[in-house]
Amino acid sequence: MYKLITSSLGLLTISLAFAQPLHAQDNQVSIQEWVVPWENSRPRDPFVSPDGKVWFVGQRSHYAAVFDPQTEGFSRIDMDDGTGPHNLIVDGDGIIWYAGNRAAHIGRIDPDAAAGEQITKYPTPEDTAADPHTLIEADNGMIWFTSQSSNGIGRFNPDTGAVEILTVPTPKARPYGIDLDDNGNAWVVLLGTNKLAKVDAQSFTMTEITMPRDAARPRRMAITSDGSIWYVDYAEGYLGRYDPASSKFEEWQTPGRQAEGIRGSGPYAMAVDAKDRLWFVETFPDPNRFIGFDPAKGTFISVTDVPSGGGTVRHMYFDQNTNSIWFGTDTNNLGRAQLPD
Numbered sequence: 001m002y003k004l005i006t007s008s009l010g011l012l013t014i015s016l017a018f019a020q021p022l023h024a025q026d027n028q029v030s031i032q033e034w035v036v037p038w039e040n041s042r043p044r045d046p047f048v049s050p051d052g053k054v055w056f057v058g059q060r061s062h063y064a065a066v067f068d069p070q071t072e073g074f075s076r077i078d079m080d081d082g083t084g085p086h087n088l089i090v091d092g093d094g095i096i097w098y099a100g101n102r103a104a105h106i107g108r109i110d111p112d113a114a115a116g117e118q119i120t121k122y123p124t125p126e127d128t129a130a131d132p133h134t135l136i137e138a139d140n141g142m143i144w145f146t147s148q149s150s151n152g153i154g155r156f157n158p159d160t161g162a163v164e165i166l167t168v169p170t171p172k173a174r175p176y177g178i179d180l181d182d183n184g185n186a187w188v189v190l191l192g193t194n195k196l197a198k199v200d201a202q203s204f205t206m207t208e209i210t211m212p213r214d215a216a217r218p219r220r221m222a223i224t225s226d227g228s229i230w231y232v233d234y235a236e237g238y239l240g241r242y243d244p245a246s247s248k249f250e251e252w253q254t255p256g257r258q259a260e261g262i263r264g265s266g267p268y269a270m271a272v273d274a275k276d277r278l279w280f281v282e283t284f285p286d287p288n289r290f291i292g293f294d295p296a297k298g299t300f301i302s303v304t305d306v307p308s309g310g311g312t313v314r315h316m317y318f319d320q321n322t323n324s325i326w327f328g329t330d331t332n333n334l335g336r337a338q339l340p341d
Contacts, residue, residue, distance in 0.1 A: 027302040027340050029290060033333040034067065037074050044328035045134075048319040049090040056328055057085035057098055064088060064098055064109055067334055077109060077118055087134045087315065089143070097143060097158070099132035106132055106143065106156055106163075128152045128165040134315070136178050136186075138201070144186045146175040153178075153188055153199055153206065166206050168197060177220035177270070181227060181244075189218035189231050196221075196229065196242060209242065212249050216240075220270035220315065222278060224295060230272070232280050237265030239278065239293055255291060255300055256282040267291070271316040271325050273339055279325055281306070281313040288313050288329075290337055302340070308333045 036043045041061035046054045054067045058076070062083045065076040079085060084102030091097065096109035105121040124132055129147040132154070136144050143156040147165070153175050154165045168175055174192030181187060184201035194216040196209040211218070217235035224230060229242040237257025241250045256264035266284030273279065276296070282289040288310030292302030306313065311330025318325050325337045 027292060028304045029292070029302060029340065030338040031290065031304060031307055031335055032338070033306075033308050033329070033335040034072060034074075036065070036328075036332050036334055038063070038065075038076065038332075040332060042328070042330060043332060043334055045087040045315045045317075046326040046328055046334060047088055047090045047317050048321075048326060049094055049096075050092065051094065052321070054326055054334065055088055055090055055096055056334060057088050059085055059101075064096060066111070069336075077111075079107070079119065083107075086132070089135045089137055091137055091141070091158075097135055097137075099135050099145060101131050101133060104130045104132075106135070106145070108158070122156065122161045122163070124154065124156075124163055125165060128167060129154050129163065133176065134178050136180060138180055138184050140184070144178060144180065144199075146178050146188055148174045148176055148191070151175065153186065153197065155186075155204070164204060166199060166204065168206065169208060170195060173197075177218070177231070179221055179223045179229075181223055187221065187223065187229055189221045191217055191219050191234070193217075196231070198244075209247075211240070211242075212251075213238075219268055220280070222270050222272040224272055224276040224278075226276075228295070230270070230278055230295075232267035232270050234266055234268055235262075237262050237267060237282075239267065239280065241295070252293070252298075252300075254280075254282060255303055256285055256289060260285075269313040269316040269327055271318045273318050273323070273325070274320050277301070277339075279316070279318075279337070279339070281310065281316070281327070283310065283312045286310075292339075304337070306335065308335070 041058035046056040062079045063076045086099045086101035088098040098107045108120040133146040173190040176191040177189045186199040188197040194211040218231040219234035221231040238251045268283045270280040278293040288306040290304045308331040316327040
């Protein structure tokens with residue numbers, strides 16, 4: 001049994017629904033992991049490039065690296081000490097963009113350039129965006145990003161280097177995960193409070209949306225094809241949905257929360273696949289648990305342990321070409337979860 005909460009911005013109602021027992025679910029994913037050759041470097045935030053290779057950053061050891069699934073080989077590009085790269089994305093031309101989280105810049109990596117000439121840095125304002133956090137590219141080539149400690153949401157123009165920043169009205173809101181809807185608007189989960197934020201792409205103005213539970217602390221998010229905003233509540237162990245059309249929330253207790261209480265959950269990394277199924281990782285358990293949820297059925301469909309334990313899985317990337325999800329672990333692994341059809 002799992003708990004479903006539905007809410008508008010007014011009255012909160014709670015109802016119960018029944019889900020298949022965890023031991024009876026047969027949709028376990030197949031997870032393969034590769035040990036990253038640079039010890040204790042916190043490999044994270046992989047992204048599949050157009051050529052099928054997988055780029056990621058080493059947050060603790062200040063590098064960007066690429067993994068070739070065909071040869072299972074790794075190579076890396078070193079950054080300056082103190083960069084603290086938190087995230088990267090790869091654009092359609094194969095250019096890598098990374099968040100210089102500890103060094104107030106967005107970096108551009110040209111993998112085909114000569115050694116020592118591959119990285120170009122674009123400073124971000126140290127008073128409003130000192131710590132670029134998570135990047136996402138819009139269809140028009142603009143790069144949106146969050147800045148957690150600076151309490152900002154930004155937009156970067158790769159053609160000009162210009163950076164625009166909006167400060168979140170709620171103090172210490174900690175903007176974290178980010179995604180874009182079909183109209184190019186940015187949606188952000190605010191880890192330091194129980195709110196979502198929407199930034200209108202045309203007017204570049206922000207709206208905050210309050211969740212029904214005061215203790216909620218959303219950390220990552222995804223948007224399904226119907227425009228629903230999905231998020232995971234890291235603090236209390238919920239998967240949530242917000243419908244922008246009706247301004248209503250629905251929330252489900254995660255399997256770990258339902259079975260073990262708050263300490264059995266800690267949902268963090270999150271992704272959506274081509275069938276609009278949601279996937280996230282419960283990071284409080286050891287090993288971490290890779291969870292699937294089918295919105296069409298309103299039920300959890302899969303629970304799989306991360307073989308290395310995971311430590312903490314922080315961010316994930318869905319590769320439609322292979323129907324798989326890539327992730328990094330605090331146990332120094334790069335992982336691929338092959339999803340069921």
